[in-house]
Amino acid sequence: MENTLLREHPIGAIDINTERCKGCGLCISACPKNLISLVEREVNKHGYPFVTVNDDAVCTGCASCGIICPDGCITVYRKKKGDVA
Secondary structure, three states: OOOOHHHHHHHEEEEOOOOOOOOOOOOHHHOOOOOOEEEEOOOOHHHHHHHHEHHHHHHOOHHEEEEEEEEOEEEEEEEEEHOOO
């Protein structure tokens, strides 16, 4: 019997628009997997430090980071495990 719960568990992918990010860090504290961190040595075209994804492979797709982002810089995609190549 196939484990449908495992097959249907979502896997997430986080897309961050670094040029719109102001580095507020709200998404860092919102991520339950601690996958997001601030890039301190670089700035975007507006002069702000920005955030990056550390390990997209373990994202659950909860979208907490995208929901809390005040500037709408984060998009979270979800895939079912069976759909992942």
